[in-house]
Amino acid sequence: MESLAVDFETALASVRACDFVALHALLESYTSQLHSSGMMQRLLLVVIVVAYVVLGVLLRGPGLVRWLLRFVVVALFVWPLLLLPIGLRLHSPSTMMSSVIVFMTVLHLSFLALWAPSRLSSSACRAPRRHSIPMGLWHWLCEFATAMFPVSWVNENSRPPWSAVFVTLFESLAIAAIKMVLYVLLFDIQLEHASTTDASTLDWPTLFKYSTMHSLMVLCGVWNVDIIHGLLPVLSLRRLSLLSFNQYPLLSSSVSEFWGRRYNRLISRWLHRVLFDPLRGPRVAPALAKQPNQQSQPQQPPRGGGGVSTSLAALATFAMSGVLHMYVVHFAFGTGYLRTLLFFLLHGLAGFLENALKLRQRLGPVFGAVLTITFVLASLPLYVGLFVEAGREWFLNTPDSIPPVASQFARETVRPFLNELLGA
Numbered sequence: 001m002e003s004l005a006v007d008f009e010t011a012l013a014s015v016r017a018c019d020f021v022a023l024h025a026l027l028e029s030y031t032s033q034l035h036s037s038g039m040m041q042r043l044l045l046v047v048i049v050v051a052y053v054v055l056g057v058l059l060r061g062p063g064l065v066r067w068l069l070r071f072v073v074v075a076l077f078v079w080p081l082l083l084l085p086i087g088l089r090l091h092s093p094s095t096m097m098s099s100v101i102v103f104m105t106v107l108h109l110s111f112l113a114l115w116a117p118s119r120l121s122s123s124a125c126r127a128p129r130r131h132s133i134p135m136g137l138w139h140w141l142c143e144f145a146t147a148m149f150p151v152s153w154v155n156e157n158s159r160p161p162w163s164a165v166f167v168t169l170f171e172s173l174a175i176a177a178i179k180m181v182l183y184v185l186l187f188d189i190q191l192e193h194a195s196t197t198d199a200s201t202l203d204w205p206t207l208f209k210y211s212t213m214h215s216l217m218v219l220c221g222v223w224n225v226d227i228i229h230g231l232l233p234v235l236s237l238r239r240l241s242l243l244s245f246n247q248y249p250l251l252s253s254s255v256s257e258f259w260g261r262r263y264n265r266l267i268s269r270w271l272h273r274v275l276f277d278p279l280r281g282p283r284v285a286p287a288l289a290k291q292p293n294q295q296s297q298p299q300q301p302p303r304g305g306g307g308v309s310t311s312l313a314a315l316a317t318f319a320m321s322g323v324l325h326m327y328v329v330h331f332a333f334g335t336g337y338l339r340t341l342l343f344f345l346l347h348g349l350a351g352f353l354e355n356a357l358k359l360r361q362r363l364g365p366v367f368g369a370v371l372t373i374t375f376v377l378a379s380l381p382l383y384v385g386l387f388v389e390a391g392r393e394w395f396l397n398t399p400d401s402i403p404p405v406a407s408q409f410a411r412e413t414v415r416p417f418l419n420e421l422l423g424a
Contacts, residue, residue, distance in 0.1 A: 081106050085331040091390040092397040096332040101148075103327050104270065107320075108144050111274040147270045150243035151232070159238040172230025179220035180402050184410035185418075186217040190388075191395040199391040204381065210388045211380040219246060224401070243269065253368035254360045256314070256351040258376060271317050279313040311352050318348025329386060336386045343382040350375060 084102050088095040146152075160168075190213055202210075225245040232242045243265055252258035260268055308316075322344030326337045354360060360368055387394055400407070 082327075088331055089397070090332065090334055091393040092332065093394075093399070094397070096328055099328040099331045100324070103324050104147070105144070107324075108147060108270070108274055111278060147266075147273065150266060150269065152241055152243070154233075154239055154241050160233070162238075165233045165238060169230040169234055172226045176223040176226040176230075177406070179223040179226065180406040181410040181414055183217055183220040183223065184402055184407050185415055186213050186220065187395065187398075188411065188415070190214060190217070191392065194388075194392040194395055197391075199389045202389065207381045207385045207388055208377075211384040212377055214387050215380055215384050219249065221401075222246060250373060251369060252372050253363075253365045254351070254354050254372055255347055255375065256354060257360075258372055259318075259347065259351070267321075271321060275320055276313050276317045279308050279316055280310065311355060314351055314355075315348045318344050318351070322348075325383065333386050333390060336383075339382045340386070343379055346379055346382075347376075 081102060085095060085099045088098060190210060193210060197206075222245045225242070229242045229244045232240050245264065245266060247262045247265065249258055249263035252262050260272075322341040325340045325344060329336050329340050359371075363371060381388075402410075
């Protein structure tokens, strides 16, 4: 207790002196002690369980006793699942992806087991059921497969013309080629820097610079998804389509648009499905009286009530995204929990203020995009800085996924040309 009191006094002194570097070092030291003692694992599990309980109250389960029994069964099942990444190698992308899949499995299982299908949004306008019934195993497997592999069937009436399909194919292949070259260049620059620099001595401008580079490298790392996105409609004769992973996130005119519709659309759609929609409440089919000689226009069914506001649901979704990334960095880096949560809470608060102040309508698309990208870039060191601080080990553990032809072209042709052009 005395050591904790001393740490608390030191933290207060750092805040009064505006010495945020010392405060950050103190927080990192404290979280590393928790990690080494095994306390951080217990704290993360407690946070997840408490989140389930709070969401259960918000979603108004189908009877307290039955809901609690179902919750206990699910909790006993998912508890061992959350411990699966223990023992995996630190500073490894494979550990990071394994942790993401484990958390997605746990959260998806929990929501689809605890909440009825009527609480989830659906294209079919169904009235809310009187009693909640858990989803069956087959339904859950289909939901989870769709979340992990977002391939959808395209109805015959909705299939795009072949001209649009080939334009998309050309665009996807061209963007994938550019991304492969940029990925190699950014990877080599960061590896050279990490090999010659002590990560513990990085100042804020350097951390910001290489966090920005790493973010661009991540955007370029999904080049293979772009290729599949362009090829799948052609190979399936326009019967199948793949959700694009990103949709030009640098053109976002608001933080809500950046996270909701442009960046990492797989995780965004998954969180929307298992958290945002249940919190908002079920959709109800309105009673429409069809007028003679008038065609009914398809529209999104209204909410049936019983849910929370859009702003509160969005904040809860950002908070859960923060918990997800806290869980991931716990196994991938062993540190950085508080700054990771702060990063996503800041973005959730920014989205809340945007909607409350109607900044998107007031600023317009151009100024909105400038403000959004400035905010995103300025906050990158909080979370993306962890990858930079991992140093050379992270890049050595990153598998080489770029085709040899593209790597050779980037290193032997593009980079010498850029060095000569820039006089480096």
